[in-house]
Amino acid sequence: MAGKYISLTAKDGGSFRAYLAPAATGRGPGIVLCQEIFGINAYVREVADQYAAEGYTVLAPDLFWRMEPGVQLGYSEPEIERALGLLGRLDEERALDDIAACAKWLRQQGYSQIAMVGFCLGGKLGPLSLARGAGDAAVAFYGVGLEQRLEALRKINQPIQMHFGDKDTHVPSPAVAAIEGVAKERSNIEVLRYPEGGHGFFRPDLKNEESQVAYRRMLVFLERELPG
Numbered sequence: 001m002a003g004k005y006i007s008l009t010a011k012d013g014g015s016f017r018a019y020l021a022p023a024a025t026g027r028g029p030g031i032v033l034c035q036e037i038f039g040i041n042a043y044v045r046e047v048a049d050q051y052a053a054e055g056y057t058v059l060a061p062d063l064f065w066r067m068e069p070g071v072q073l074g075y076s077e078p079e080i081e082r083a084l085g086l087l088g089r090l091d092e093e094r095a096l097d098d099i100a101a102c103a104k105w106l107r108q109q110g111y112s113q114i115a116m117v118g119f120c121l122g123g124k125l126g127p128l129s130l131a132r133g134a135g136d137a138a139v140a141f142y143g144v145g146l147e148q149r150l151e152a153l154r155k156i157n158q159p160i161q162m163h164f165g166d167k168d169t170h171v172p173s174p175a176v177a178a179i180e181g182v183a184k185e186r187s188n189i190e191v192l193r194y195p196e197g198g199h200g201f202f203r204p205d206l207k208n209e210e211s212q213v214a215y216r217r218m219l220v221f222l223e224r225e226l227p228g
Helices: 042-053 077-089 092-108 121-132 146-154 173-185 209-225
Strands: 004-009 015-021 030-034 057-061 114-119 137-141 160-165 189-194
Touching: 004 092, 015 042, 030 042, 030 092, 030 121, 042 057, 057 092, 092 114, 092 121, 114 121, 114 209, 121 137, 121 146, 121 160, 137 209, 146 173, 160 173, 160 209, 173 189, 189 209
Parallel strands: 030 057, 030 114, 114 137, 137 160, 160 189
Antiparallel strands: 004 015, 015 057
């Protein structure tokens, strides 16, 4: 079934769009897919469709809607600069509310089990949203800035799987080590590292080894933590 956009109501008023990719077969668990800094672009939609093919119903919210609704950026230098500008203006607390609103909507549709899956910016916000009861588990790919929210991570009890590339200049080794320190204290957090992985190493076409390994690990994790 083809994906489509739906409209959701924000906690603080107004409405925002989210890309909905229904599960290919049956209902399955739900996933809130948390974007990079480039909006709900073709990459995010491709990932959502891929997870839907695995049997998950995926909802990807536009987290930049208060600044520029519907922004879809590529990866050229000007677009990266524009994306960084949007990131600098993002109200993360309201973005977390939007993620929670997506989880609430999925639950209202009958999806009792929900995971947050995020990349880059979403790799930070997805796990943090668990503190608001938004989901039952989270998978975070190269979450930028998580090392600045260690105390928040320590208060989360839901299972979290994190993926980091050793060649990621946006999440340097000391940042990953700090997160690993929390993981050693908290049995619910798993940190996985990829020696050849840079920032954004996960590609939905699964043509590089890091993507293949991460994808398999993620599916095993989701099947374990969201059975059925």
